[in-house]
Amino acid sequence: MVKKKMPPKPKVDRISKLPVHLIQLILTSLPIKEAGRTSVLSREWRHHWKSITHLVFDKDFDSPDYSDSDEEISADKLMSSIQKTLQVHDGPITECVVSNYRLTTTVEIDPLISHLIEKGVSRLSLLYCCRDDSQQYEDEIDPSLFRAVQVDRLKLQGCELVEPSWFTGFTRLTSLHLDIVGLPEDFFDSFLLNCPLLEDLRVFYFRGLNIVEVEAPPRLKVCILRADLGLVDISFSYAPLLSVVSIHAEECGDEPETDVVSLFASLPALQRFYISFECLELLAAGSVPDRLPVALHCLEVLDIRRCDDEDSSLELELVLCLIRSSPNLNKLTIKVGLVIDTLYIIPFALHTTVFTVQAFGFLWDLKLSEREPEAHPEDEDSFCQHLDEVEIRLSGFSQVELDLLRFVLANAPLLRRIVIQPKSRLRWEKCLKFLGEIKEYDCASKNVEIIYVNKSGVMFFSMRLANV
Numbered sequence: 001m002v003k004k005k006m007p008p009k010p011k012v013d014r015i016s017k018l019p020v021h022l023i024q025l026i027l028t029s030l031p032i033k034e035a036g037r038t039s040v041l042s043r044e045w046r047h048h049w050k051s052i053t054h055l056v057f058d059k060d061f062d063s064p065d066y067s068d069s070d071e072e073i074s075a076d077k078l079m080s081s082i083q084k085t086l087q088v089h090d091g092p093i094t095e096c097v098v099s100n101y102r103l104t105t106t107v108e109i110d111p112l113i114s115h116l117i118e119k120g121v122s123r124l125s126l127l128y129c130c131r132d133d134s135q136q137y138e139d140e141i142d143p144s145l146f147r148a149v150q151v152d153r154l155k156l157q158g159c160e161l162v163e164p165s166w167f168t169g170f171t172r173l174t175s176l177h178l179d180i181v182g183l184p185e186d187f188f189d190s191f192l193l194n195c196p197l198l199e200d201l202r203v204f205y206f207r208g209l210n211i212v213e214v215e216a217p218p219r220l221k222v223c224i225l226r227a228d229l230g231l232v233d234i235s236f237s238y239a240p241l242l243s244v245v246s247i248h249a250e251e252c253g254d255e256p257e258t259d260v261v262s263l264f265a266s267l268p269a270l271q272r273f274y275i276s277f278e279c280l281e282l283l284a285a286g287s288v289p290d291r292l293p294v295a296l297h298c299l300e301v302l303d304i305r306r307c308d309d310e311d312s313s314l315e316l317e318l319v320l321c322l323i324r325s326s327p328n329l330n331k332l333t334i335k336v337g338l339v340i341d342t343l344y345i346i347p348f349a350l351h352t353t354v355f356t357v358q359a360f361g362f363l364w365d366l367k368l369s370e371r372e373p374e375a376h377p378e379d380e381d382s383f384c385q386h387l388d389e390v391e392i393r394l395s396g397f398s399q400v401e402l403d404l405l406r407f408v409l410a411n412a413p414l415l416r417r418i419v420i421q422p423k424s425r426l427r428w429e430k431c432l433k434f435l436g437e438i439k440e441y442d443c444a445s446k447n448v449e450i451i452y453v454n455k456s457g458v459m460f461f462s463m464r465l466a467n468v
Contacts, residue, residue, distance in 0.1 A: 020048075027052045031060040032085060051091040057082050058099045079111075086115055093119040099127035110142035117148045122172075124151055127179075128158035152197075156181050169194025174219075179204045189215040216242055224274075233258050234282060236266040243298070246274035248305070258282040260318065264292055264325075272301040273322075280304070280315040288317050292325040299326040303333040402434065406441045409465070415445040421453045439465065 018026075027049050061081070082098075096116050098109055109126055116124065128139065140160045146167040148154075153175040160182035170176075173195045183206050184191060192198065198217040202224040210230045214223065216239035224246040225234075231249040235258065236242070245267065260283040264270070275283075302322055323329065408415070420435075435452065443465045451462045 028054045053094040056097045095123035097125040114144045123153040125155040175200040177202045243271040247279045248276040274303040284318040296326045301331040410442045413444045417449045419451045
């Protein structure tokens with residue numbers, strides 16, 4: 001008996017049957033050019049790419065046949081491609097990023113701003129390529145930007161922010177990031193007050209404003225400031241929700257005026273405080289108390305980035321003042337010596353949950369300060385009571401570093417783990433010798449794991465210490 005040949009099963013077109021929201025999710029995750037090419041997949045996909053709500057015009061959008069030999073022509077072609085894409089786009093645009101090294105002036109991007117505002121964009125990033133570090137913000141941002149009252153997230157780079165007389169504020173703005181942007185004189189007061197919902201403020205490489213008086217909007221929670229030169233005073237209005245503050249300056253002015261007591265009295269909710277050692281000069285300009293009049297009960301993270309400075313006694317006393325005033329401090333980071341650019345380190349570090357102490361032979365110097373502390377009922381070393389994990393990057397098992405380890409082990413009852421990482425390659429015999437010495441130290445914690453990793457971060461071995 002001859003078996004009948006079964007007809008082949010019809011192919012199922014799963015791509016065409018996807019829900020619209022999944023198609024949009026897929027297209028949004030692709031570069032615009034790749035999203036446009038999906039129109040050939042099926043009839044259902046033909047026009048979907050024209051309605052994606054998230055547009056990114058970056059280096060991936062740039063055509064490879066543009067020659068770097070004529071940047072002006074390349075920029076014109078790039079802008080022509082962007083404009084054509086926007087012309088065929090159908091529907092609202094919720095987020096748009098314009099970031100390409102060929103676009104060096106606001107004149108090239110300004111025509112897009114009005115179009116994006118009409119499309120209802122709420123998250124806007126305009127990143128102009130800065131030609132060099134000496135750029136003096138010659139290019140003003142197009143005034144039409146200030147009509148974008150619907151924007152809730154705004155990021156600008158490489159331009160000058162000049163508000164028109166009719167500007168009444170960004171009433172929905174919650175996040176403002178400015179990088180190498182020329183600022184108006186009233187930026188930190190009246191401009192910010194016109195952004196009542198602002199929660200996240202990050203201003204990098206601003207110049208010309210030596211006195212920074214931040215009139216914090218009532219909802220401000222994060223404030224990251226990095227000045228270039230000449231900062232002489234910084235203060236905050238009362239900011240009940242401001243929990244993360246980062247202050248960095250390449251160089252401070254000759255006559256600093258900041259009142260450290262008033263500064264921290266304005267920040268009752270401060271949880272994480274990041275500051276460069278240069279900026280400590282501002283805070284230590286006046287009288288430095290042994291402890292602040294009002295304790296920083298919310299402060300959990302204190303991060304100090306320091307460059308070499310032999311004459312730093314006042315700054316060290318200020319660090320001690322902050323430590324003594326922070327009964328719940330559980331992460332202390334102090335870096336000594338030249339460090340790499342902290343501009344991009346600090347923002348990413350804001351989300352860490354590891355309690356660490358990073359030191360280069362500096363913390364022990366603080367504990368040996370010649371100044372006698374005032375009498376207080378609290379334990380002078382109470383900040384160690386909350387340490388959970390310690391990370392120490394050693395220069396070579398110096399006596400100061402070993403003293404630091406001994407101090408932490410003896411005073412941190414909740415300590416679970418110590419990660420030791422040398423800054424350079426050390427002989428294995430030397431490592432074993434010092435690790436054996438560490439094993440003999442008194443240990444306040446019931447169970448501590450000592451983990452030794454090499455310069456690359458690869459774990460070599462671990463051992464446990466116990467309170468006996």
